Amino acid sequence: MSAWDDLLQLASPARKTFLSGLNLPEKIQWNVLSRILGDNAQTTFGLQHGFASIQSVDAFRHQVPVAQYEDLRADIIAMTKGEKNVLTREEPLAYDLTSGSTGAAKIIPYTASGLENVRVALMVWLADILETYPQIAHGRFYWALSPAAREMQQLPGGALLGPVQDSVFFGEEAVTALSALSVVPPELALESDIETWRTETLCHLLAAGDLTFISIWSPTFLTALLEHFVQEPEAVIQALHDGISGCRANPYRARTIQSMMETTGLDTTVIWPHLAAISTWADAGAKRFVPDLANLFPHAAIQGKGLMSTEALTSIPISAAQYPVLATASAFFEFLDDDGNSWLAHEVVPGCKYRVIITTSGGLFRYDTTDIVRIHAPMERTPTLEFIGRAGEVSDMCGEKLSGQSVIEALEPLSCFAFLAPLVKQFPHYALVMDADMVDAAQAAK
Structure with missing residues (x-):
């Protein structure tokens, strides 16, 4: 059995469960909320807000106000210092930083159950893209991890403070297969020197004639990386010829790419002829850069990512839907309209815009993400949504x-x-x- 087979075997049950629940968003969302409230009823926050007595969504809304990050900052700081049962019964395994669009950096806790919710949603996406583009399984992939801008820190409470790598969210079982299939060694993301990281990343990529799938965040990440190669190809081609830090010497491949650059210039159909798909941000501010990426890779399908932030995974791209589908099992979602009214997943109206409020297993209760989404036609009864920007950017x-x-x-x-x-x-x-x-x-x- 290949590593791709292992991944598909791991991911397919999550996709099957997700698709079978598309007609039950109200039930799934209440189950998520009930579990979060029950798990955290005896925490300081749960006792203050009467989690144990909450038997309906209306009661939850009445007893727990919508929160900005500043409302939770003191509690999260206390957790990083080792204080227990503040927001969650589970002790966070790690924390990550997000600067957001405004204000001071935010520390976001990750609990085991919170990471599991994200893992399941990612498995849904992975199974779907493998079923949609089966040729992906005939090669390897590049999952873009940015070079580390900061090192992991040990917090007073014992947990680690980010950056949390993407591979963590897939779970231990999938990481082995993912590592075996990656054309770029995952540890290269820990390289803090940008020039070294760029040269070695390009060397590994150019060596990989069997590349079938790319996953990046911003489309400009990849276009900028390749533009650097176009402007200064000599160092990378030399590294490919001689070999460098885990990238074996490949003189034939180096000469082939050198010849291409001298005759036609960069041609991704020649370098990566088997590339099937690229997953990337394609909404809001990233949308205008997608055509450039598509022009650079005319032979590959471009799939927009769902809405995923440090705080939560909100939606999942599914091939059968035009827009990403709400990840109903990953968190409890509310949608605020312009008048401040809260609507649930089964109540939102296609064509309308809403502000996303989340309640997560990581201790964010009725947390205002400031994400603005436009609702589109549901997949069965579960809404699909398009990320269109953030509130507060004025x-x-x-x-x-x-x-x-x-x-x-x-x-x-x-x-x-x-x-x-x-x-x-x-x-x-x-x-x-x-x-x-x-x-x-x-x-x-x-």
Whole structure:
């Protein structure tokens, strides 16, 4: 049995369970909430908010207010110092930092049950993409891990403070298979020198003629990596020829790529002819960069990722749905409309926008993610959703209250990178900055 077979065997039951529950979002969500409340009823937070007495969603809403991170910061800090039963009965296994779009860095706890919820959702996605693109199983993959910007820290309570690598979320059973199939050694993500990381990553990638699948976060991650190679190919080709840090010498491959660069320039169909699919962010601010990625890889399908943050995994891309499907078993979800009314998964209306509120096994209770989503047609009775931006990203030079979400939507028709720059000289205004070679003034004026 191959490593891909092992992964599919691990992942298929999760996909089967998820698909069988698409008609039962209300039941699944109540089961998730009931379990979280029961598990944490005797914690300090659970006792303060009467978790043990909550028998309905309405009671939960009444007894537990919507929380911003600052409402939980003191409790989370206490947990990092070793205080027990503060937010969760489980002791967190690790913590990670997220800076968010505004404010100070946030420390997010990861419990075993919280990680298991994420693992199951990722298994649903993995099984689905393997079923949709079976040719993936005929080669290896690249799961992009950014170079470590900071080291793991031991907290006073004994747990580790991030960065938590993506492989952790898949669980121990899957990690062995994933490591065997990765064209880039996972430990390379621990390389803190960016030049070394870039050269070695490119060397491993260029050596992998059997690459069939790529998973990245931002599409610009991959386009920028390859643009660096186009601008300075010599060092990478030399490393491929001679071998470097775990990447075996491959003179023939190096000469082939050198010849390609001298004749046609970068051609991904020549380097990776078997590449079947690329998984990447494709919503909100990332959407405008997807066409560049598609042009660079004309032979590969581009699959948008679901909504996943440090705090929670909200949606899962499923091939049968146009938009990612709500991950009903990973957390309890509420959706706030513009009037502050809370709606549940089975109550949201296609076409409407909502702010996502989560309750997780990691101790985030009615936590405001600030994520804004647009609801689309359900898959059976479970909503599909599109991430369109974050609340709270507002520019207000002179009362205009210009939101980041509205700017993204306004600039979306432009076929190039563009942004608004606030200017205050003479009078407060914004300048639209874009590539004049790709967009004419008439198109921009619209």
